[in-house]
Amino acid sequence: MPVRSLSSSVFRWPDRKQVDRAVRVWVAEEVQEHPQLCRLGYFGSYARGDWGVGSDLDIIAIVQEASEPFERRSRAWDLGSLPVPAEILVYTKKEWERLAAGDGLFSRRMRREVIWIYSSDFETQCETHGGKS
Numbered sequence: 709m710p711v712r713s714l715s716s717s718v719f720r721w722p723d724r725k726q727v728d729r730a731v732r733v734w735v736a737e738e739v740q741e742h743p744q745l746c747r748l749g750y751f752g753s754y755a756r757g758d759w760g761v762g763s764d765l766d767i768i769a770i771v772q773e774a775s776e777p778f779e780r781r782s783r784a785w786d787l788g789s790l791p792v793p794a795e796i797l798v799y800t801k802k803e804w805e806r807l808a809a810g811d812g813l814f815s816r817r818m819r820r821e822v823i824w825i826y827s828s829d830f831e832t833q834c835e836t837h838g839g840k841s
Contacts, residue, residue: 721759721760721761721762721763721792722791722792723759724754724757724759726791727754727759727765727790727791727792728754728823728825730789730790730791731750731765731767731790731825732825732826734787734789734790735748735825735826736826737789738785738786739826739828741784741786742769742771742784742785744771744772744773744774745769745770745771745826745828746770746771746772746801746827746828747769747770747824747826747827747828748767748768748769748770748824748825748826749767749768749822749823749824749825749826750765750766750767750768750822750823750825751766751768751817751818751821751822751823752764752765752766752821753766754766755821755822755823756821763792764792764793764794764795765790765792765793765794765795766794766795766797767787767794767795767796767797768796768797768799768818768822769785769796769797769798769799770799770800770801770804771798771799771800771801772800772801773800773801774798774800778798778799778803781798782795782796782797782798784798785798
């Protein structure tokens with residue numbers, strides 16, 4: 709979250725490097741809780757580089773399979789240790805493949821913006837499309 713400077717009342721919002729480092733540490737911890745994780749990245753203002761005070765972090769996770777419906781999957785992820793407010797979208801491998809193959813606005817945005825920061829050891833089993841590596 710924002711940090712108050714000791715010598716002033718001005719808040720400093722975490723910059724892109726701070727957020728990137730924090731999400732990399734976070735995913736290393738979260739992968740223990742989510743062994744089905746194939747790939748994880750972030751998109752939105754922090755990925756584009758146009759973040760600012762109040763920006764949140766948009767995270768995307770690709771899992772092999774999921775027993776919960778899409779709307780409930782994010783509840784299993786603890787985002788509390790990240791330095792800014794965050795949201796996570798959790799797709800199964802099959803859902804992501806369909807999305808990535810599409811030509812809709814969101815599909816094009818994901819192919820253009822996602823910064824992938826984690827890929828599992830069984831990447832070939834969880835092959836995904838789009839985004840930067």
